[in-house]
Amino acid sequence: MAHLLSKSVKQLVRKIPIVGQTATRSVTTLQETLAAQVPEKQKSLAALKKEHGSHVIGEVTIDQCIGGARSVKCMLWETSNLDPAEGIRFRGLTIPECQAVLPTYSGVAGDGEPLLESLLWLLLTSEVPTKEQVDTLTAELHSRAKLPDHVIPLLNSLPKDMHPMTQFTIGLNACQTESKFAKAYAEGVPKTDYHTYALEDILTVIAVLPEIAATIYRNVYFDGVVNKDTSLDYSGNFARMLGYDNPSFDELMRLYLCIHTDHEGGNASAHTTHLVGSTLSDPYLSYAAGLNALAGPLHGLANQEVLKWIQELKAKFEAEGKPITAETITEFAWDTLNAKKVIPGYGHAVLRKTDPRYTSQREFALKHMPDDELFKVVDTIYQVMPGVLKEHGKVANPYPNVDSHSGVLLWHYGFTQFQYYTVLFGVSRAVGGLSQLYWDRALGLPLERPKSVTPEWLWSQVKK
Known part of the structure; x- marks a missing residue:
């Protein structure tokens, strides 16, 4: 799968030995890599806290306090960042970039899907591993x-x-x-x-x-x-x-x-x-x-809800002798919305675009199962649903998330449970x-203990 790489990713790629070449030194283990990183990260975090600990990075509204702390910036997270516009980045790398540079089963980056072990290495160390390093981690696991x-x-x-x-x-x-x-x-x-x-x-x-x-x-x-x-x-x-x-x-x-x-x-x-x-x-x-x-x-139960909704849609129109088209899907979507129900698999708490995890699964389906019946239904839903939800006007993000596709892929291989x-x-x-x-x-992060407030306290702040 060909992808355009950012400058930083290209630099990472150049650090990876060409498959088939013999390394001139022994392979660095995961534990050795982390042991070298910990002192510097500890020092950096301590300096950040000492020098800039009082710097204000946001404010909390009553809506956020009542609404589950949505979007409140109050947690340190090393391994990934979710941007509303571009989606997830694992240690700075998008999903397509990970697919392009992380080692695969064949040993050739970009030839197949990344090995989970390679992503584990990336998330722990922030470094793209070599295939040799991944093989040592596989053996250890x-x-x-x-x-x-x-x-x-x-x-x-x-x-x-x-x-x-x-x-x-x-x-x-x-x-x-x-x-x-x-x-x-x-x-x-x-x-x-x-x-x-x-x-x-x-x-x-x-x-x-x-x-x-x-x-x-x-x-x-x-x-x-x-x-x-x-x-x-x-x-x-x-x-x-x-x-x-x-x-x-x-x-x-x-x-x-x-x-x-x-x-x-x-x-x-x-x-x-x-x-x-x-x-x-x-x-x-x-x-x-x-x-x-x-x-x-x-x-975590959302993907099975999506699959159930798709199968209900399919069963309804088959029973009525109607084809599954953009028009009939639109009809079923409006029936769902008018019944005060949500369209499963669409919308996200943070994202405001199509989830890149959905896109990667769609690309997999196009490569491995383009003629699958349920995939064709999902693909047609993808074409019409954003327009329906925009017209409905009550959904912040009218685009599909990861759960909109994963169940259909599993179902294709007979994984129907x-x-x-x-x-x-x-x-x-x-x-x-x-x-x-x-x-x-x-990094020695402390016990997490946010301050809670009462409804009376919130009212007192408004009255002030």
């Missing part, structure tokens, strides 16, 4: 992926009608017995070493999540058998554990897991992970809390939330 002996029996004992996300948080919480951070804290290690033990937990949490997730999927919907293939990368092995053996589906998993990793710090799952982590709860407990936030209908889709999201979001949690501990 595989080496950390063994679940504690009590976890699989626990998952097997859970009722099949328990929601997959509930099972997912139970499984991760059960792994907390292995927390090196919790053990080190109990032994009184100095604060300056917290990040070292946090990283140990973070890498292990990311490593064990696929088997927890796959065990739930196979238990609830199939025979409970989970097969692995550690000759593959993280995403490819996860696909095998789910029961899929299709290189095209492997590529979908790489794309899906990468684009869902991080969306700056204000979203509920990332913020919850950060908040719980600020109490010095270990990464297992912190991310389990983030998963519970992700399970909320207004956060949409109640499980949020678990996939949960495997991915760990990479972003936990990468930031590393820097929370490395």
Whole structure:
């Protein structure tokens, strides 16, 4: 996939060895890279606080106070930034730029989707890794992926009608017995070493999540058998554990897991992970809390709502003998809006344009499944829905978000258990939330404790 690269990205590309050349030195590990960065970042943040701590960067309105702190600038987040106009940037790189420079399964940047391990490296270090560095990280994650002996029996004992996300948080919480951070804290290690033990937990949490997730999927919907293939990368092995053996589906998993990793710090799952982590709860407990936030209908369940809406649309017009066209979709959209319901998959709390994560999935569909029936419906919805929502006039952003497309891609490959889709999201979001949690501990960020106010206090401010 060809993309135009910014000057900064081109400079990064030049630092990556050409595939096939032998490095003249040993490969720098993730831990070594971070150890070199931590002192400088600590120094920079301390200087920022000392020299400019009183500098005002915004103000809070009563609307923001009552309305969930929307757009209030009050959280430090290293790993990504969400711009209303251009969308997400991972350590300064857009999704197309990441696709152009991050190592892929073939080893050639731009030839296929980025490996999740390469994005993990980028989010943790702010550096584009070489394929050799990514391979060492893949091997390390595989080496950390063994679940504690009590976890699989626990998952097997859970009722099949328990929601997959509930099972997912139970499984991760059960792994907390292995927390090196919790053990080190109990032994009184100095604060300056917290990040070292946090990283140990973070890498292990990311490593064990696929088997927890796959065990739930196979238990609830199939025979409970989970097969692995550690000759593959993280995403490819996860696909095998789910029961899929299709290189095209492997590529979908790489794309899906990468684009869902991080969306700056204000979203509920990332913020919850950060908040719980600020109490010095270990990464297992912190991310389990983030998963519970992700399970909320207004956060991680949105993609299944989109798929249900599309299937209702399709069923309605098939029953009436009508073709699915721009006109009939427009009719169904107005029926939905007039019933005081929302159009799922459209609008976003921050974005004011088409979500780049949607665009990347649309490009994947055009490449891998251009004739898929549901994709054609989604594509037609994309052509007409912004106009409908603009005419309706009550939506700040009439453009599609990431959830508008992901369910349709999964459905194409026979992954039809949409109640499980949020678990996939949960495997991915760990990479972003936990990468930031590393820097929370490395930079010594304090317990998060905003000041709350009463309605009476707000009225008193207005009267003043």
